[in-house]
Amino acid sequence: MRLIKTLLVGAALGLSALPALAKQDIIWWDFLSGGDGVRMKALIDAFNKEHPDIQVKGTTLEWGVPFYTKVRTASAVGEGPDIMTYHLSRAPLGLEEKVLSEITEKDLEDAGLKTGDFFSAPVDAATQNGKLYAVPFDIHALVLYYNADLLKGSPYLDAEGKLTGIKTIEDFEKALAWAKDNGVQTPITYQSGGEGGVWRVFYTLLSQQGGELVTEKEVLAGDNAEKAAKAIETLSRWRENGWAPEQAEYEASVALFSAGKSAFQLNGVWEVPTYKDLEKNGKLGFKWSAVEVPPLMGKRATWADSHAFAIPNEGDKTVSGEKRAAVMKVIGWMEKHAISWADAGHIPAYKSITESSEYKAMQPNATYASLAEAAVFDPKTTITGVASPAYDAALNVIAPAIQGFMSSTDAVEQIKEELQGKLK
Numbered sequence: 492m493r494l495i496k497t498l499l500v501g502a503a504l505g506l507s508a509l510p511a512l513a514k515q516d517i518i519w520w521d522f523l524s525g526g527d528g529v530r531m532k533a534l535i536d537a538f539n540k541e542h543p544d545i546q547v548k549g550t551t552l553e554w555g556v557p558f559y560t561k562v563r564t565a566s567a568v569g570e571g572p573d574i575m576t577y578h579l580s581r582a583p584l585g586l587e588e589k590v591l592s593e594i595t596e597k598d599l600e601d602a603g604l605k606t607g608d609f610f611s612a613p614v615d616a617a618t619q620n621g622k623l624y625a626v627p628f629d630i631h632a633l634v635l636y637y638n639a640d641l642l643k644g645s646p647y648l649d650a651e652g653k654l655t656g657i658k659t660i661e662d663f664e665k666a667l668a669w670a671k672d673n674g675v676q677t678p679i680t681y682q683s684g685g686e687g688g689v690w691r692v693f694y695t696l697l698s699q700q701g702g703e704l705v706t707e708k709e710v711l712a713g714d715n716a717e718k719a720a721k722a723i724e725t726l727s728r729w730r731e732n733g734w735a736p737e738q739a740e741y742e743a744s745v746a747l748f749s750a751g752k753s754a755f756q757l758n759g760v761w762e763v764p765t766y767k768d769l770e771k772n773g774k775l776g777f778k779w780s781a782v783e784v785p786p787l788m789g790k791r792a793t794w795a796d797s798h799a800f801a802i803p804n805e806g807d808k809t810v811s812g813e814k815r816a817a818v819m820k821v822i823g824w825m826e827k828h829a830i831s832w833a834d835a836g837h838i839p840a841y842k843s844i845t846e847s848s849e850y851k852a853m854q855p856n857a858t859y860a861s862l863a864e865a866a867v868f869d870p871k872t873t874i875t876g877v878a879s880p881a882y883d884a885a886l887n888v889i890a891p892a893i894q895g896f897m898s899s900t901d902a903v904e905q906i907k908e909e910l911q912g913k914l915k
Contacts, residue, residue, distance in 0.1 A: 515545045515817040520562070521576040522554040523798075526764045530835050538824050545817045547574075556878040559585075562803060566590045569808040574818050577625050577801040579616040580869040580876030585801070587873055587915070591624040592802040592809050601816040602626070602823030604841075613797040613840045616868040625799035626822050627840035629832060630866050632795035633691045634859045635784045636748060636756040636766075640777035645669050652778060660725065660787040667734040670754040677736050679729060680745075680753040683893065684738030689726075690885035691794040692757050696722035698867040699788035704881070705870040710910045716903050722788070723892050723899040730893055738894060751777050757784070763836030763856065781855040783862040795866035796877070797840060800825065838863055873915055880913050 523531045528551055535547045550572075552558045559581060565571035566589075577585065585591045594617075599605055606614050606623065613627035639652045647666045649655040657663050670678035682688020697704065702718035704711065711719050729735035736747060748756040749769060756762075760781070769775035784793045800822045802810055810818055825832075829839040830849055838860050839845045851857045869875035884906050892902035 513813075514543070515814055517545060517547045517574060517814070517818055517821055518572040519547050519549040519574050519821075520558075520572040521549065521551055522558040523551060523576060524554065527761065527835050530831055534825060534828060534831060537828070538821060542820075542824075545820060547821060559878060563588050563590055566803045566805050569805045571803040571805050573802070573810045573814065574821060575801055575803060576628075577799050578877045579613060579625060579627065579797040579799050580879075582617060582619060582624055582799075582876075583871045584873045584876060584879070586619050586624060590803055592804045594623040594626060594802070598815070598819050599623075599626075601819035602826070604823050604826060608826075608842060609840045610838075610842060610845075610863045610866075612795065612863065612866040612868060613799070616797060616871075617799055619871065625801040626826070627797045627799045628825065628829065629798050629837035629840050630795050630863050631760050631798065631837045632862050632866055633695050633757055633784055633793050634760050634781045634862070636758060636762070636779060636781045638748070638751060638754050638777050638779055641670060641673075641675050641751070641754040642666075644673075653780065654782055657785050657787075659785075659789075663785065663787050664728075664734075667729065667732070667755070671732070671734060675754050676752040677747050678734045678753065679755045679757065680736055680739065680747040681757040682739060682741045682744045683726075683730070683736055684740050684743075684890060686882040686886035686890075688741060688744060688758070689890045689893070690882055691759070692726065693719075693722050693885060693889050694794045694867070694869070695757075695784055695792065696725055696788050698792035698794070699786055699790045701790055703870070704875065704910075705872050705914065708914060710874075710907045710914060711903060716907070719903050719906070720899040723889060723902055725788075726893045727895065727899065731895070738890070749775065760836035760838065760856075760859065764834065781859055783859045783865065791865040792867045793862050793865055795862070795868055797868075798837070799840075874910050874913050880910055884909055 521531060535549050539546050552561055562571060562575060609627055610630060613630055617623055617625040617627055637654050639648060642648050647654060647656050657666055667678040681692050697719055700718040702715045706712040706715065736744065745762060747753045763781060766775060766779055802818060826841040829841055829844045833839050833850055833853060833856060844850055845860055875881040888902050888905045891897055892899055
């Protein structure tokens with residue numbers, strides 16, 4: 492009995508002498524507001540409840556230039572976060588600024604992930620010089636929304652009320668003309684007066700012609716200039732015919748569709764929850780849905796970007812060791828719980844979520860998920876991506892050309908001049 496007591500006491504002393512596992516506090520920065528922000532905060536809260544040993548401390552900063560400026564500055568002085576959200580379209584610039592830490596095979600193992608788990612387009616966008624610099628979380632792209640009620644009686648709805656018969660630009664413009672002739676105020680709405688909306692639609696129409704903005708470090712080389720001019724001419728024709736709005740800012744472009752004044756809308760998948768919420772609350776008086784943008788100019792292609800997770804470089808302070816493994820554990824968990832992120836309209840980049848029965852039951856999400864195969868990311872350059880010179884050109888050159896203030900060919904020459912000088 493004395494021996495047993497001695498062993499028990501010794502065991503207890505030995506256990507108490509073991510060092511306690513240190514709790515890892517993970518500093519997180521994102522730029523997610525609105526519905527995206529609500530959903531991400533819910534994911535962070537759920538992770539924290541499941542992992543008392545790893546606690547994510549989240550901060551949301553202003554989207555666009557302010558976020559990326561702060562990241563660059565903080566990284567330079569070693570005061571950045573342990574993990575951050577990042578647009579993959581910004582990856583080339585982030586690499587040039589030496590902001591992005593490479594995501595290694597060991598990192599992916601710590602997250603329980605491998606590159607084959609993801610759609611290839613965002614993985615390619617996250618890869619620079621053969622190395623991975625971010626983990627894609629979604630594909631968010633341009634889609635074609637439609638008001639089924641406004642299209643009743645047209646040849647563009649099938650027996651189930653789904654969009655049909657639109658495969659070419661001629662088909663689409665006949666549908667726009669039909670809508671106008673049948674009393675629709677603005678047949679097609681998009682952000683015609685803002686950099687984001689103009690860029691996404693222009694780049695989609697350019698890509699659908701097989702066009703490239705940058706070829707071997709030359710802007711709109713060869714017949715790409717003609718294809719860019721054709722994309723601008725198309726958008727200008729929509730305005731001239733009274734099909735598209737005059738210089739609509741983002742909120743106005745969305746309001747035209749939600750108020751039932753537009754038969755179609757070209758906008759990102761992120762507005763899906765807006766219309767779902769309006770519908771749920773009885774504030775949307777029509778049936779609607781969304782599909783992959785048809786190959787209007789000949790080829791399946793649609794502008795796309797990705798929210799991704801990245802680890803900032805901070806010199807000697809770059810997160811490493813056990814904390815880095817904890818960061819990767821956070822990323823792995825987020826990927827495997829992305830179904831709630833899909834609720835924001837995004838297509839999860841992690842294929843097993845998008846291929847799940849739960850996702851396939853989500854509409855219209857599952858309908859337009861096919862665009863993952865046709866997603867076209869911005870070129871891997873420092874002049875493209877969110878808050879880039881290309882966005883400036885969309886606002887200052889392409890938009891005025893659409894509004895008739897200059898010819899499409901003059902606009903293309905100006906784009907070439909402005910962007911070529913900034914291309915490194």
